Amino acid sequence: MTQEYTAGRHGVVTAPKAPGRDRYLDLLRSLALVRVVLYHLFGWAWLTVLFPSMGVMFALAGSLMARSLNRPTLSVIRGRLRRLLPPLWAFSAVVLPLIFVGGWRLSEDPDHSGTWGLLELVNYVIPIGAPPYPWEVGFPHNLLESTWADQAVGPLWYLRAYLWFVLASPLLLWAFRRVPWPTLLAPLALTAVVGTGLVTIPGELGNTVTDFAIYGSCWILGFAHHEGVLAKVPRYLAVSGSVLVMSFALWWASGHQGPDGWDLNDIPLAQATWSFGFVVILLQYSPSWQELPGRLARWDKLVTLSNNRAVTIYLWHNLLIMATVPIIDQAYNLPFMQSDRAVAALDATDMLWMFVLVWPLIALAILAFGWIEDLAAKRSPRLWPNGAKKGRAKRRASAGHGA
Secondary structure (H helix, E strand, C coil), rough: CCCCCCHHHHHEEEEEEEECCCHHHHHHHHHHHHHHHHHHHHHHCCCCHHEEEEEEEEHHHHHHHHCCCCCHHHHHHHHHHHHHHHHHHHHHHHHHHHHHHHHCCCCCCCCHHHHHHHHHHHHHCCCCCCCCCCCCCCCCHHHHCCCHHHHHHHHHHHHHHHHHHHHHHHHHHHHHHHHHHHHHHHHHHHHHCCCCCCCCCHCCCHHHHHHHHHHHHHHHHHHHHHHHHHHCCCHHHHHHHHEEEEHHHHHHHHHHHHECCHHHHHHHHHHHHHHHHHHHHHHHHCCCCCCCCCCHHHHHHHHHHHHHHHHHHHHHHHHHHHHHHHHHHHHCHHHHHHHHHHHHHHHHHHHHHHHHHHHHHHHHHHHHHHHHHHHHHCCCCCCCCCHHHHHHHHHHHHHHHHH
């Protein structure tokens, strides 16, 4: 079946979009979230090569942002901030008091003391930079290890990067529509400068610029997907070019490995180029599903749920991974766990049990905090938005139509 295209703004050829959500993009977002959880749980470096989740998530967000910017710019930015900030506030309202209860004294922290340290706390409200936290701090009843704050708050860098991409999107989209290819490739060139040590920008500004450079091309690839620019590139050319870029990424990574070997998170230029090529291939083969096909349909409710609660899952998952440890520790007190053999078996499988336990905890977080995403989006709050009611309504409507 051939796909037809229509001329869009500034002569750019765009593919007509069917109304409703693109389930292929929803599936990619769900896979990216699952991969993030697995990586933070097991720490396997090869997962960053198997599926570069951050690049995929930024590309999907860029595509949605390009679609939204057909409306007035200020209203779009306000809408994005409104969806992002309330879930962050709920997270901060829980985590920040726990950090202070654990014994952190901001005035005594050499890295965050003084007026600047107080100003940094604003990042728990509006993530324009990295929020401050201690590397080690207590937790009530010593349930979590002393690095829990680093594990819980560290992933908030993604919200900071997302915020800056949202703010920069009107200018980026304007540039892309006029000079698409230079705009698309410029972040890769910037990564080659600031991500390789050729130019070093100190402090939090350096981290912000580096993250913006690494994932900038993925965000703009989202523009290219929405605007139909990728569809104009012959598939064989896009795929073969992506393979070359990804080959370069692996070659560069092989000679610049960090403390965790092939973990691309430690190798900015490899992360940028591998993510870029990977996302090009994913978006080139984008089938634009209205519904998940075949055997994938059995995952429809989970895909719907994860997309409706993506911010909640991302914010809370790392803290919940750590929360599995004290739960597993209680198993040692069970009567049938008093033999050396039983203790050894539990010691050998503790990571597996963490994997099993984190998903029910994530489900509890969705029930406890997920409804805030609905309020932020100006929807009626829902506890478990997996599309089940919508599906039943469709079936009733179909039955009525048939009658």
